[in-house]
Amino acid sequence: MTVTEIILLIRDIASIALMATGLVFVLAGALGVLRLPDFFTRMHAAGVTDTLGAELIVFSLILQAGFTLLAAKLLLVGFILFLTSPTATHAVANAAHRAGEKPLLSRFHPKHPRDREGDA
Amino acid sequence: MIYGTGLAVVLAVIWWVLSGYDKTLLLSLGAASVVVTMLLAIRMRIIDRETVPFFRLATLIPFYTWLGGEIAKSNVAVLKAALKPEIDVTPRLVRVPVDAQSDLSRCIFANSITLTPGTVTVEVEEDAFLVHALTPDFTGADGFAEMNARADRATDGRRKSS
Amino acid sequence: MMVWVNLIAALCMAGAMALMLSRLFIGPTLYDRVLAANSFGTKTVLLLLIFSLMVGRSDGVDIALLYALINFIATIAILKFFRYRSLEIALAQMSLRRAIGGDDE
Numbered sequence: 001m002t003v004t005e006i007i008l009l010i011r012d013i014a015s016i017a018l019m020a021t022g023l024v025f026v027l028a029g030a031l032g033v034l035r036l037p038d039f040f041t042r043m044h045a046a047g048v049t050d051t052l053g054a055e056l057i058v059f060s061l062i063l064q065a066g067f068t069l070l071a072a073k074l075l076l077v078g079f080i081l082f083l084t085s086p087t088a089t090h091a092v093a094n095a096a097h098r099a100g101e102k103p104l105l106s107r108f109h110p111k112h113p114r115d116r117e118g119d120a
Numbered sequence: 121m122i123y124g125t126g127l128a129v130v131l132a133v134i135w136w137v138l139s140g141y142d143k144t145l146l147l148s149l150g151a152a153s154v155v156v157t158m159l160l161a162i163r164m165r166i167i168d169r170e171t172v173p174f175f176r177l178a179t180l181i182p183f184y185t186w187l188g189g190e191i192a193k194s195n196v197a198v199l200k201a202a203l204k205p206e207i208d209v210t211p212r213l214v215r216v217p218v219d220a221q222s223d224l225s226r227c228i229f230a231n232s233i234t235l236t237p238g239t240v241t242v243e244v245e246e247d248a249f250l251v252h253a254l255t256p257d258f259t260g261a262d263g264f265a266e267m268n269a270r271a272d273r274a275t276d277g278r279r280k281s282s
Numbered sequence: 283m284m285v286w287v288n289l290i291a292a293l294c295m296a297g298a299m300a301l302m303l304s305r306l307f308i309g310p311t312l313y314d315r316v317l318a319a320n321s322f323g324t325k326t327v328l329l330l331l332i333f334s335l336m337v338g339r340s341d342g343v344d345i346a347l348l349y350a351l352i353n354f355i356a357t358i359a360i361l362k363f364f365r366y367r368s369l370e371i372a373l374a375q376m377s378l379r380r381a382i383g384g385d386d387e
Contacts, residue, residue, distance in 0.1 A: 016287050023294045025199065026325065030301040032202030033321065039313050040240075041211055042305075044254045045202050046321045047237045049298075052195045057291070057328050061335050064284055072137045073343045077331065077350060081324065084354035086234040088320050090241055093252065095361045096313040097242045103213055103252060138344070 015063040022056030029053060040103040043093055050085035054078070123167050128158055176275065183274035187232055190267075194258065198237040201254060212253045213242070216264045220272055229271040233264070288336040295329045316360055323353030 032045025058078035065071040135150045161167055201209055216233070220226040230241045230249055238258040243250035253259045299322055306318040327346045334342020 012284060015284070019287060019291050023291055025195065026298050026328070027294060028199045028202050029321070030298040030325075032198075033305050033318065034301055035202065035207055036209065037207070038211075039311055039317070040242075040252050041209055041254060042314060043240055043252075043317060044198055044238055046317055047198075047234070047240065049321055050324050051191055051235055051237060054324055054328055058331065061331055064288075064335055069137065069140045070340050070343060073340070073347065074331065076134070076137065077327065077343065077347050080347065080350045080354075081327065084350065085320075085324060086231055088354055088357045089317075090230070090234045091358055091361050092313055092317050092320065093240050093242045094244075095316075095365055096311070097250070098365070099313075101311065101313060103211055138347075 011063055015060045018056050018060035018063065022053045022060060025049065025053035025056065038103065039096060039101060040093070043089060047086075047089055050081070050089070054081050054085070124158065124162070127161065127167060128154055131157055179274045183228075183270055186270065187235065187267075191236055194236050194238045197257065198254060210255050212256055212259055214251050214253060214259045216249045216251050218247055218249055219268060222275060225272045225275040228275055229268050232267055232271060236267075285336055288332050292329060292332045292336065295325055295332065299325045299329070312364060316357060319360075320353065320357045323349065323356070327353070 026049050029045050029047075029049030033042050036042045036045055055078055058074055058081070062071045062074045062078075065074060131154045132150070135154060139146070139150065141147060141150070201207075218226060218229060220229060226244075230244060233239050233241045233249065233251055236258075238254045240252050241249050242252050251259070251264075302318050302322045302325065306315055306322065309315045309318055327350045330342050330346040330349060334340060334346070
């Protein structure tokens with residue numbers, strides 16, 4: 001095994017690790033958007049996806065692309081996502097707040113369906 | 121003038137990265153588009169310290185690397201909250217006082233709060249932000265104060281001694 | 283090997299997009315739907331990036347770049363339309379009116 005092969009292997013492993021972590025964050029964000037109780041809490045779950053998950057996946061792809069012009073383009077896409085996603089989140093939140101959307105402010109802790117059956 | 125030069129250089133680099141051409145004719149067309157964009161920007165009077173922040177990268181980059189660590193830390197907390205088999209969240213709406221020297225500093229502070237998962241700036245007021253947090257763990261006053269001070273230092277390079 | 287990793291990633295991304303689409307349909311308020319649409323757009327960008335590296339054509343990255351920009355502008359435009367019921371008002375003018383003391387509508 002030559003040195004180049006080892007470097008390529010390390011690059012592939014790092015890329016796979018970054019990709020897997022990013023996918024976990026993206027899927028968790030999507031699940032959170034489905035499961036959380038009200039609009040303002042769902043907004044947080046969407047934030048997980050947009051900040052860290054997207055950046056990790058973009059960095060993983062940059063590792064795959066190597067030191068080329070394509071990597072610079074990917075970096076630009078990541079930068080634009082990094083700039084726009086919090087701005088869009090704030091815009092949605094601000095619009096909802098101004099439109100009089102009331103956030104849920106009490107503790108939300110529903111019992112598991114199995115436990116509820118046990119109570120009844 | 122120096123801001124204009126900086127903007128022109130950044131525009132040229134972005135044009136070259138996006139097109140990837142190296143022929144003389146196409147490069148000269150790119151230079152022409154940079155010149156037109158500069159003329160429009162000058163006509164709109166939007167070249168000043170606030171809109172061309174490239175000269176503050178020396179302080180902005182350390183700030184954003186620190187912020188990246190914070191984002192990673194609080195991301196795990198939100199991940200746990202979203203994936204627990206029984207959802208248990210206590211959302212809070214808190215008012216965070218802001219002590220900022222400039223509009224850019226306020227903007228970066230609000231942006232940092234939104235970037236950190238678990239807290240989102242809902243409303244920007246005169247001297248405070250309305251922040252929605254997923255659980256009370258995210259609303260420590262010390263954390264916000266530290267982020268405010270760091271954002272202020274990153275934008276101005278120094279705290280005013282007045 | 284990386285092709286398979288990218289294929290799995292693309293399939294996961296499609297699954298996340300399906301989840302987001304279901305929130306888009308059942309979302310009780312308008313803002314849930316806008317949030318879901320924005321998040322769906324971000325995932326579309328990521329899917330395009332993964333796909334274009336998988337098949338080895340760099341054109342997809344340009345499209346993804348454009349899609350990211352349009353996605354942001356579309357979100358802002360939808361919010362602006364539902365707040366003022368018109369797209370012909372300059373946002374700067376509205377914030378000025380609010381600062382002077384008029385109301386939003």
